[in-house]
Amino acid sequence: MPTPIRLAVVITVAAGCSKPPPAKPPPPVVRVATLQVRPVEQVREWLATLEGAVTAEIRPHVAGYIVSVDYQEGGVVKTDMLLFTIDERPFVAAVEKAVGDFRNAQAQLGKNRLDVARYTPLAAEHAIPKEQLDDAQAAVRASAATVEAMRGNLHQAQLNLEWTRVRSPIDGVAGIARVRVGNLVDSNQVLTVVSTLDSIRSSVDISEQEYLEDAAVINHANEPQYANTRWLELVLINNRVHPYSARHVIVNREINPQTGTLRIQALFPNPGPPS
Numbered sequence: 001m002p003t004p005i006r007l008a009v010v011i012t013v014a015a016g017c018s019k020p021p022p023a024k025p026p027p028p029v030v031r032v033a034t035l036q037v038r039p040v041e042q043v044r045e046w047l048a049t050l051e052g053a054v055t056a057e058i059r060p061h062v063a064g065y066i067v068s069v070d071y072q073e074g075g076v077v078k079t080d081m082l083l084f085t086i087d088e089r090p091f092v093a094a095v096e097k098a099v100g101d102f103r104n105a106q107a108q109l110g111k112n113r114l115d116v117a118r119y120t121p122l123a124a125e126h127a128i129p130k131e132q133l134d135d136a137q138a139a140v141r142a143s144a145a146t147v148e149a150m151r152g153n154l155h156q157a158q159l160n161l162e163w164t165r166v167r168s169p170i171d172g173v174a175g176i177a178r179v180r181v182g183n184l185v186d187s188n189q190v191l192t193v194v195s196t197l198d199s200i201r202s203s204v205d206i207s208e209q210e211y212l213e214d215a216a217v218i219n220h221a222n223e224p225q226y227a228n229t230r231w232l233e234l235v236l237i238n239n240r241v242h243p244y245s246a247r248h249v250i251v252n253r254e255i256n257p258q259t260g261t262l263r264i265q266a267l268f269p270n271p272g273p274p275s
Helices: 089-124 130-162 208-213
Strands: 049-052 055-058 064-069 082-086 165-167 172-174 192-195 200-207 248-251 261-268
Touching: 089 130, 200 208, 208 261
Parallel strands: none
Antiparallel strands: 049 200, 055 192, 064 082, 082 165, 172 192, 200 261, 248 261
16 A cells, blocks of 8 residues: 655745834923912003204394305304394484484473573562463473383484394204395395204194093103103114103193194203213
């Protein structure tokens, strides 16, 4: 009997190539901050116009022709510094006439007083009528009044002559002259403008709503709790903050009915660049 043959079948299964699972990402970093409660300042900004605290329009007291411009335009001037000269010749003549009228009135007064002195004893002796003495005494009073009137005319003529020299009433910076030599000027014309350097005046127009929101501060801006702080600052066009805080705040008395705004002015010291 044939021997049975056993057949062994070996089946090999090839494993496919596989990648390892990706690594887990690191845990996220969490930053912890401590909350703090503190007030946040509210800042308002307005567009302001600047000028000297005192700005003087220089006008002549008398009419005449400009004979010289005597200051450096745009330069610093001092009080009583000569700015313009007006032709003085008509005013010199007026002074001379006023002097003559005054002296003539004085002479007439002296004559009338002599008449009274001469008539008084004669009237007492009835050598002349009493009415003649009364007339002489009345003439003295009238001539005395004339002397005072002529004195006033002379003083006015001297003032007019003095006013031919137009001078600065304040220390400050003088602007460009608005008239030239040869121009005929009178008291209605502005010859130039002089503004003080210290302090400077800042003007802003705020809405009625803004005013009502900050009225408690604005209306008491000059009191110590606000006057000693920099609650109102001046930021220049180059974004630099003016080194001096407002010294005095002025609130206009009424709302502008056309714009609905209220004008507020603040005076800032301006002594010059800080050392």
